Every structure is written in structure tokens, then in C-alpha cells.
Amino acid sequence: MAKSAKSNKTMAIELRDKLAEFIANGNFKAGDKLPTEAALTAKYGVSRTALREALKLLEQNGTIYVHHGKGRFVGGIAELKVERPITLFESVTALTRGNGYDPTNKVLSIAEQHAPEHIAAALKISADDRVLRLERIRMHRDDVLMYCVDYVPRHLITDKIYDVEWSGSLMDLLETYGHKATMSSATAAAVLLPDDVIAANNLEEFGPAFRIVETVYTAAGEPIVYAEDYHRGDAFEFSFVRS
Amino acid sequence: MAKSAKSNKTMAIELRDKLAEFIANGNFKAGDKLPTEAALTAKYGVSRTALREALKLLEQNGTIYVHHGKGRFVGGIAELKVERPITLFESVTALTRGNGYDPTNKVLSIAEQHAPEHIAAALKISADDRVLRLERIRMHRDDVLMYCVDYVPRHLITDKIYDVEWSGSLMDLLETYGHKATMSSATAAAVLLPDDVIAANNLEEFGPAFRIVETVYTAAGEPIVYAEDYHRGDAFEFSFVRS
């Protein structure tokens, strides 16, 4: 199996994902026996080393379980897999598309200011540091799907704020400045939009919102965004497995 | 490194855990460089194969990240762990206590009926099979925290329904009948309580609800409960890590 061209992924990761797909698409149910290592190395054309590494990753995430000398078997949790769990870190654009919409962004405001105390703490900046506050709505045709407020430490964006295109993906933008978002710590709650937001933006029909407040980090643990995302209740549903 | 005596764990798993401990105890912070493969094989007295397998497991769970040719570094995700993530399978009682409340249950109704089609499908029962529908509210003093509807396949409860105490934990009850709940597949959304529920139970002040719909399974993958839980929006907040 040749690795994908230009892929940064290792063979083990690619193979893990291919095997996961094979299991998901192969009419397996919990407890079914998987092909042996020998059969799988032949099937995918890889070394036994890469295959074993991939299989151990699948074992760690519950997709399979192993009995030494007997073989490998499909784990029960595999049937509970959801395609895009709430725990998946992805851009708001991808999330919105995953819920079946074709989103466009509208920038309501972009401003440089001091951060409220709790936001400064989350972003690990001092009270003297400034943040950029980006306020946007995400729309599908004429319907407002999300109201979003993002706070970014000012020092991360080395250009003047009016020289920057703010309507695209904030994560992609930060990556061009050398800060690649990879994970976040989040909380979710059911709320109503703040009254002043409703009044300022004609959002009387928005209804209950699924609010996610998250701090976004690079792989090295550097906090780069504090986000408050209000997802319209009747437009979004979030999936996850509890175990 | 000798494996623990009588351990069923593979070398890779044991080493993963030892390395995780080394990282946690070693005054490392996110972004710090870890010792090379050569140094770690010498330190732990293991083959390079086992070490690489262990390191890949740590990479998958976010503890470390890798840059080909540069080395391995401590990941920031370890600092993001939350104590009771939304993905933790626990009883509603434990969840409610985790949010700081001392809940009492009030049974609104218990009835035997046919299951709606989507619920029969989720519980993997036929249209002829019957379910028990349990409707309850969870209260903290005089405040209603949750409105819950649970559906249980009738055949799981071998006693007459009026001989059963329904105000306790449903999961504990099912365990006494030999069906231990261990995991669930869930979706969450922000909604309003249905109008008839508000009217029937004087819940005009409930406000937006964080609704979790989940199918609960035993370890063998047998579905035993279909639950619709409406958590009062201003009383519950759910945490999770995205990666």
C-alpha cells in the first residue's frame, strides 16, 4: 500500500483508518473474528510492523480486542461509532457542512480591545495584553445558523487588522501565521441568545441555542482562540458515545 | 524491562503507561522534547519495536506529538483533561450530583405500550414487542432540573410493573435483572420542552433544555434503554475535549 502522495500521515495512521473503514463497511458485528495478520499484510501490501502498529491503535480506541493465540475480534463499541462526534476537533465550516448546510459567513464586527478577565485567563495572557474580538454569523441562504464571537491574542496576528480577510476560516488564518489549531477544551449548554444580540441583529426567530464555549490550542498547548459559538437549536444535533 | 508477573498486558501497553507516568512526573511542560528512541530503549531495557508501539499509542491519545527528523514532544492535551466529560457513561443521579445538586426523583407515569417505530429500531425489538415507558422529573428542593422519558423492552423486567420501585436508578434496577448498562450512543441538541409537557407539569419557568437522546447498551452490545433526557439549560453544563 503506497502512502497517499504528499501525506504527512505515517503508514500506521493511514492503515488504522483503512482498517476502521474495512470493519465499518464489512458487515462485521461485535465479536466477529478479523482476518489474521498474515492475511491483512497481504491484503494491504504492508509490512507486519506497520500493520501491528495500526492494529494496536485500533485496540486502544476500542474498535477491536485481542486474544493472544486466538486472534483479533471486532469490539462492541465499534457499533456505537458516530461519524463526527462532538469530541472531533474540526472547523466550524466543516461542522456546519456535516449538519447538511452550505454556510456563508458574515462579519458583524472586528475590534481590538482588552480581554475580560476570564478570557485573559483562558488565553494565558496578562490583563495588559490585547485581544481581537471577531463577531460573525454563519448563514445558510437567508437563515442564520450560528452566532459566533471569537477572541484571539493580538500578538498572534502580525498584520494590521484591516489588512486581514476575516470572513474565512479563523483556524486556517491562524495556521498561515504559524499557529496550527489542533484541539480544544469545551463546555456546552442550552441557552437563549443574549437580548442585545437578538435586538442588534434581528434574531427574534433564532430560538434556543446550543452554546459551545471553547479554548482552542496548538499541539504544543498554546491557547490561540477563545470562542463562544451559539448554534441554532433546530439546525444542529451533536453525537457522541458514552462509555 | 520485564513485564509484570502474571500480567495479561502486552509490553507496549505497559510501556505506554510507564512513559505516561514518566512524562507526568518529569517536570515536562507542553512542547518539551522527549528523550530519543535510542535513549528510551536503553532507559527501559526494551526493544525498539515495543517502544515505538507504545509511543504511537501515546501519540494517538494526545500525550505526545511527533515531528519526523526532529523528535517527539510533550503534547498539550494532557493539560486539557476534564473530570467528568460528556462522554463519560454514568447514571443521571451521578451526573446531577456532579453539577452540584442533590436530586430527588418524582415518577409522573409508568406504562406498558407499543414502542414508536424509531424506538423499536433503536432497541432492536419488533413492532409486536412491548416497552415500558417511564416518565419522571428530577428535582433539587422545589426546582425541576430534568424531565426524563425512558423506554425499556418489556421482557427485561420479569416482574409485574406495579411490583417494581421506579423512583430509583433505572440502571441499577436493570442490573438487578441481569442487564448491566455500560455504554451508550447519544445525540444532544438545544430545544424547548414540548408544550404538552410544560402544561401538564407546570414547567413554564423551565426555559431552554439541553436534550440528550441516548440508547444504552450492555457490554455485549444489547440495547436496554432508550432515553430522552431534558436537562434544564441554566442548571447543567457539559464538558469535553475536542481533538
Place this chain on the structure above:
DNA sequence: ACCAGATAGTTGTATGATGAGTTTTCGGCG
């Protein structure tokens, strides 16, 4: 028919070699 040993099948572990990406060192040139 039952039991013990041998064989075959399957996963677990180790070692050595080569390839690919990154950093450091060395030598030549202006």
C-alpha cells in the same frame, strides 16, 4: 473413549537494515 504429546495456527517480541526528514559540521569561495 480418553489423555498426552506433537503439530499447526496466531499473536508477541527482538534485532538488523535501509529510507526519509532535520540539524550540525566542514570545506571552499568571495
Place this chain on the structure above:
DNA sequence: CGCCGAAAACTCATCATACAACTATCTGGT
């Protein structure tokens, strides 16, 4: 002396081979 390119060293990625440990099945002896 500083800069640049090439080579060497460092570090992770992949492959191949050999042997060990566990499980299932087969065979031969009683």
C-alpha cells in the same frame, strides 16, 4: 571573516527476519 553548499550526524519511519508464547487441532498410545 562571512556565506553557501555539501557531507555527516542525528532522529524518526518502514521493512524483513527470527524466535517466543498462547491456542486449537490432530495423532498415537493406553
